[in-house]
């Protein structure tokens with residue numbers, strides 16, 4: 001498909017990715033991983049819920065865990081975006097209904113007016129404009145811990161239908177900043193989409209889906225990303241590292257990935273860049289160009305590409321594009337010969 005013209009005439013204003021709601025079998029273990037390890041702040045914890053946020057976030061949470069008793073890997077219950085005002089939410093409600101989509105207002109803890117939809121590739125999505133506020137720890141430097149994570153920057157979702165996801169979010173006013181496509185064609189394999197002023201709020205990439213691949217927290221220094229790994233190791237959490245340090249070509253991020261006790265993947269990273277100007281053209285990466293995933297460093301292990309969290313009750317469909325990635329296992333096999 002040809003690239004789409006950005007939609008600059010939205011009747012409502014989505015401002016950024018806001019939060020993600022995930023399941024946890026053991027809230028204490030989850031708390032240890034995120035609070036003691038990665039350094040997030042706990043703002044609420046009872047027998048049913050655990051709310052966490054990063055250093056610069058004034059709202060109550062960017063990660064909310066809900067306790068479950070069933071075995072098996074964790075699931076994602078919803079992904080949340082902010083709109084600018086409640087009036088935006090009301091205009092969005094009408095806009096979705098005019099297009100035949102179900103959209104309903106729901107009550108959620110810590111959030112103001114909240115609108116819920118399911119996007120065209122099956123992802124449960126909620127929008128709110130307000131959330132309970134508390135003074136954050138930005139100027140409490142003695143309390144900055146772990147990877148010194150400052151805000152939830154983006155999420156990545158695997159989908160069987162990239163084109164539908166791209167078209168829908170483009171209609172909602174998201175701008176394409178970078179993308180991958182099959183060599184020699186415009187067959188889009190992954191789209192980096194943003195509302196705020198950097199490279200992405202959400203990534204949709206080809207894969208069995210819909211599934212949540214990862215959530216990603218920004219920190220301002222490479223040293224913080226590395227120090228976070230040292231802290232995780234000193235707490236006995238070294239084996240939770242899911243992908244070793246490296247730098248993505250796409251987005252320019254220096255990264256480390258971990259898996260929490262329920263298998264949810266979290267990226268700690270730094271060094272995205274601004275995308276603001278209307279004439280800032282999207283960057284294309286051929287699928288064969290391995291620099292898109294790592295400018296340097298080893299390829300990701302197979303499980304990084306294959307494993308992700310299902311959305312509660314949403315069936316997973318096989319990918320529509322056949323594009324097997326080059327994995328760490330493939331790379332090492334060639335390296336040893």
Ligand SMILES: [Fe+2]
Nearest residue numbers: 154156216267
């Ligand atoms: Fe990411």
